[in-house]
Amino acid sequence: MSGFPFQGFPEQPRPQKPSHPKKGMTPFRITILVLVILGAFIYVASDLWTQVLWFNQLEAQRVLWTKWLSILAIVAVATVVNATIVGLNMNWAHKKRPRSMLGGRSESLMQYQEKMTSLRRVIFWGVPLVIGLFTGLGLAADWRQIIMWMNRTPFGVTDPQFNTDVSFYVFTLPLLKMILSLFTTVFVVSLLASIVVHYLYGAIQVAPRFRVTRPARRQVGILAAILSLVVGLRYWIAPYRALVETTGSPSDGALYTQVNAYIPAQLILAVISVLVAILFVVAAFRGTWHLPVAGVAVTVVSALVLGMAYPALIQQFKVRPNERALQSPYIQRNIDATLAAYDLEDVEVQTYAARTDTATGQLRDDAASTQQIRLIDPDIISPTVRQLKQSRSYYTFEDQLNVDRYEIDGQKRDTVIAVREIDLEGLDNNEQNWVNRHTIFTHGYGVVAAYGNRVDSKGEPQWWEDGIPSTGDVGEYEQRVYFSPNSPEYSIVGAPEGSDPLELDYPDEQSGGQVPTTFDGDGGPSIGNFFNKLLFAIKFQSTNIFFASQINSESQILYDRDPALRVSKVAPYLTLDRRPYPAVVDVDGDPSTPKRLVWIVDAYTTSNHYPYAQHVNVSAATADASTQDSALYAAQPNINYMRNSVKAVVDAYDGSVSLYQWDEEDPILKSWMKTFPGQVKPLADISGDLMAHLRYPQDLFKVQRSLLAAYHVTEAGDFYTGGDRWRLSENPTSVRNVDGSTPVQPPYYLTMQMPGQESAEFSLTSVFVPGGRADREPMAGFLAVDSETGSEAGKVREGYGQLRLLALPSSTTVPGPGQVQNNFNANAEIARELNLMDQEGSEVILGNLLTLPVGGGLLYVQPVYLQGTGSTKYPVLRKVMTAFGDSVGFSETLEGALDMTFKGDSAAELAEGTGSTDGSGSGDGEDLDLSTQQKLTSALQGARDAIIAGEDAMKAGDWAEYGKQQQRLQNYLTQALRLQNELDTQTQLSPEELTVDAPEPTAAPTEPEGTAAK
Structure with missing residues (x-):
């Protein structure tokens, strides 16, 4: 520095940044923070407490508390276990830190130590708590699995590989997977956290050479040993998991490669993991890491060689060249397990050499089936019902109506039934206010019901129950509908005795325009006190609830009113059918009391852990042309076991939910009945009238039919070949989806008699076409299940649930639904008539294409509707098309179409009014000329x-x-x-x-010269 000219000046300090006063938590900020925390607490508390009130009102509080406590226990255990084990290990590592760091003090590590000193307790306990909390929340979704395991019930069936009861796979194996997942997370985090702490505090040195203190070596060695044991346990349960996992082609479950290569490899790896754990323990106390490191390397190499490469080599070079012979025994296991898991073991399969030729009088012996051919399509007719029977704009009907059967004049008849629901969107703009929406327009009213096989002279349904209040053959019943799929979000009802009624009951021109009423049931939580009003005002974010003068000491608030939603909350362990359906029944079996309008919900117990059974995505399997807008309440999206274990009934007036045990052998339902004793009523409690309106459920049938497309072949070799695989027919009247696919044809409820069946019964039907190319659609099979439950109280009719499959031989060529629809469209007469009908101002709508096994073959029936344009348009039946083989018929009546199909006279015995020109409301069939x-x-x-x-x-x-x-x-x-x-x-x-008042015909005009003819 001697050459520097300013050497004599003293060194100046560096300029400092101007200091600013620290912004602390001002009173205003503190107030805002407190208000935010308080608001969040009040909102969460109001939601939780209103749930308690809702479940208490339905006497289902045990379900809510069991769910909450289970979730809380899972989160708490996961958090405590993780925090305790990880936290203790981190603190023990800190406690055993060396007094002086190995290799001297590192400046960077000293800085880390200084920063951690003040935050050590927060880091050492807070981080494990947060990790444990998130781990617990991830496991909380499996709360049902813990409850089922605690109340597990044996299946009485063992798997073919390990001879272990199926209950181990359904109840215990998922719990073991959950526990091992938790402990894997805990010990991985513990090991890594301990290593980090040891490194930061100098117990582990990486450079210039690797050195470890004795306490660090022992802790790391023991943790690594425990983790290795956990990994070994995962390898040990892997063979059991192989039996329930999706393996793809050719079938699920453990096949040849899994049984002979994968499973032995997993057991070997489990043993290796135990040996490696021993080596880590030895290393912890002997001071050498060579053996455990070598053991880990052996484990990794063994996992790659034994767990991956060896099974792949076996599959490639042994199985593939001989796949049919080697896989057949295991495919047979899959076939047997699948049929058992989906209740398909007793399907009656019959080879049906369907004839395609027609002759006069061919349907003479099929009266039991032809009398109930349904012409009313429940998926099309809803606009007609709205126009004709809605009564007021603030009522509505579902888009898809329901098919049931009722006894009329001593005879069971197929019926299309609809519930008149309230529709607040139908109110005029000047009526759209809070009072109207939530206290006056609170409920729908009554049902309308039409014959399934009759229309009047205008092509409209023939009603046997209609009006408001409704009258007809149903009898006296409670008609008010407070609970339905389209009910308002919430309604406030109820008043002290003697008060003036406030709610609109139903319109009546004779009573000043309307009849008022007051709800007097027990349908929702009380909202009459200050505290409850405040809670529900917060829940629904409406100050009107708190300040409304209409609310009194007897007021109740009705919400969560969709029947399926109510059942899903009361029984969260069940998968629900997409389509609840209404019925007017005598629920209590007492003829002296009025009947009740109820919603019936089919409910299922499911599992995805049935060994060797084929997995199904339940949403995909139950989707078809009729389910485009309906949701599915599924406890599990992918399943390989299914039972219709429960029939749920929701009262349309008070919303009460009743669960009835339908499958008395199902172990899963028995386990839940142990959990919630008394919640599910026994089968014996079902009244005779309610029994008469139960039926075979659609979604179970859809899953079964999707499986039977392949599993109608029950011999493993033929199953592997796949030459006889079927598929479901595309719905011929549906438009293609955006992805280019076409929805499959839905199953249809029909009263019909299968070949070999003693009598015609209410049935659910479906058809199959050959698998492979979608443009090849001859008929391959016809499936029907007996859906008639009988009418005896507490006892299901013998024969209910029997599946019958007609398998058409390959030598028989019968047109499938798509081909039949094409035959209709290609017929010159039909095409001309439809084009004439489909003029400007009208629209032709093709109804459901029904299939019936009659006349020794298969008959197709399709109604044709005509709909105008404008705001008041609605479809009416105008024509009926029929086909048998390549012969088609087309007429205003079913009788005419059948006669055309069968050479002038089918000899079919039909119901009255089976076509647009039969009857004019009375069904007597005598107004054909008119x-x-x-x-x-x-x-x-x-x-x-x-x-x-x-x-x-x-x-x-x-x-x-x-x-x-x-x-x-x-x-x-x-x-x-x-x-x-x-x-x-x-x-x-x-x-x-x-005589028609028409002008005189005018001669064809002469076109101006020079104008070309057009």
């Missing part, structure tokens, strides 16, 4: 309109439009001539009846 006359008049009116439109086009010089109207005129005249001929064969019409 309906045909009406159609003739309509055709002549259409001709008149075409003449007028043609004249207008001529005047405007629009020759293209003129030509179009001339073609319309020709079509209408052709139709009128055919109808006239039909009338002439039955009766002679008077000239007055045929």
